[in-house]
Amino acid sequence: MDRDVFEPEHEELRRTVRRWVQDEVAPEHPRFRTEHVIDRQVWRRAGELGLLGLAVPEAYGGGGIDDFRFNAVVNEELCRQGLALGSAFQIHSDVVAPYLLELTTDEQRQRWLPGFCTGETLCAIAMTEPGAGSDLAALRTSARRDGDDWVLDGAKTFITNGTTADLVVVAARTTPDSRNRGISLFVVEKGMAGFQQDRQLEKIGQPEADTAELFFDGVRLPAGNLLGDVDGGWAAMMQRLPQERLSTAISNVAHAGRAVEQTLEHVRTREAFGSPIGSFQHNKFLLAELVTELEVTQVYVDRCLALHVEGRLDATGAAKAKYWSADVQNRVIDACVQLHGGYGYMAEYDVARAWADARVSRIWAGSNEIMKELIGRSLGL
Template sequence: MRRTLFHDDHDDFRVAVRKFVDRELRPQQERFIQQRSIDRSAWLAAGKQGLLGLLVPEKHGGSGAEDDYRFSAVWSEELARLSVAFASSFTIHSEVVAPYLVELTTPEQRERWLPRFCAGELVAAIGMTEPSAGSDLAGLRTTAVRNGSDWVLDGSKTFITNGFGADLVVVAARTSPEKRARGITLFVVEAGMPGFERGRKLDKVGQHEADTAELFFDGMRVPAENVIGEVDRGFVHMMERLPQERIGAAVTNIAHAAQILSETIEYAKERRAFGQAIGSFQYNKFRLAELVTSVEVTQAFVDRCVAAHVGGELTAVDAAKAKWWSAQVQNEVLDACVQLHGGYGYMNEYRVARAWQDARVTKIWAGSNEIMKELIGRDLGL
């Protein structure tokens, strides 16, 4: 089925992104997995090709595609087809952090950060999740207290993608504890600030290309000029931008599942048992038919949500639906793909095994699937 979401210019862009992936990422993937991080040279190459500033205006060093999220969707899809870890690392920077730096900053801040952000000279991360507060962003314990014109930041963050190597981290901290959710402020923490420390690279089940770390703030002084958005309105700022993060997750989820399913279908045509291709057995044939249908139906809904986002009409509830359902389908598809590969599906040298490991977290991050269902249920008046 031909997707009607994209036009010729998006197709041309897809070709360029695919060439970037094949040139800069695919040949280095095994090394990135072993070192648990992506080389800075790959970030600089992405910046040189204009892939990191898709949501940034040209006057600030961006690509000038900020009014058409479909270019971002193409970027996410092509990364995910190689590895969901690549999609996670690069799009945390280019699709999740970018709106904070474009929309909540002063002209001076934009001039200070965005050109190097778009060039890949500043790698970005976002610090929301804490050891005691995952999906419950209102339960943050990291604090920031005024001290003269500065703020003193204390606390920690965990499971931070790009955290180990990031040069710039958008950090959510509680500035008015008595206000609960209405007392959170966003700060830009920069590498080298006294009191900012990183923990080890976390040992994850999957997504080994992505560096993921703990961050610690111990009496760290943050100058007032590193506050972004309004003081005590950080929770609102985050809620306003979470729908884009969630539709981005959905785009990645279904692209990842579709690619591995395609490879599994080819495997089922070639792998033989009992004198015939395993795909020709009725059960396997029916199972693959179910999986293809599930992926294509989910893709249609995700595409509709992307189109709504381009038109400024994507609701938080529809983004939640796309996020949880795509993650559910992704994990069901990949589990079935492992099963169809038999024992080989459990071997790390097979892409399907790594994809299966990589995908499990998509039902947890960007708000767990249970939280997504809670949001949808509230919208139903329940």
């Protein structure tokens, strides 16, 4: 399908990224899944290709490109290879980047952004807690002043890039009993005393994604590791969540699209009763439905991408894109598994891995139920 949202320079980048993924990432992908981590050389190579700091000003080693469509291209091509690859890079480049660009002082940018762009400084963001889940205002991780420093205590869970991250943006309560009004953001760096990031979580899918619990036991943070204003964390997070949810939607559609491509290849060559199974009316109609549903979803997500580039994507639009694309992704890939028959349940097949990898899309970046709540509020309900 033609996609008017992209221009020739975006497609030029796409060719570069696809070639890199095919030649360098794909051959090592099975090893990443076995070892439960994406090799740091992949990050450094992405840095060499200029893929990590697209929006970072050139003065700090980035591309200086204020156009999220370039990020979308990188995201799509990584997700065609594996959803976990896309999510790991998305957290670094799409989610953490705005915090380090927009809430930092020049001294902080000089300290953190060059390594961010080269892949030497891998980033994560820590919002979710074991007892809070999607209710960010209920977080219990706390930071208290001690002289010029802050002392951080608490725990976070389900953190992508958690054990390997060199820099983690952490949301913590700085004013007790104040819900969303008393939250601040801090940067915690690998190796700080009291910071533990060594508990990797076992998941039913995306084994190559480094997902972890993080623990903070009296971590002493200098004043220069506060991001933005004291008690300004809630507003900062709410302003930046739409980009995260848009990025997730972009991933969902690209991931499902690759599963459909592989399924079409399968039904054209797999025979039953003397005919390709794709020629059976039921299968033909089902694939017609899947392709149509995916293309309609792609049009909406592309529209949201265009609005975001123009600075006009609101939280409601992003919530719609996130929840709908996740539902479509899961329906589509489940049908692709069925069309593969018994082979679709074999772990050696891409479609089986895609099915397991996709399930979390309806949970992360705000569960689909939370997205519907946000949409409902926009209707005055």
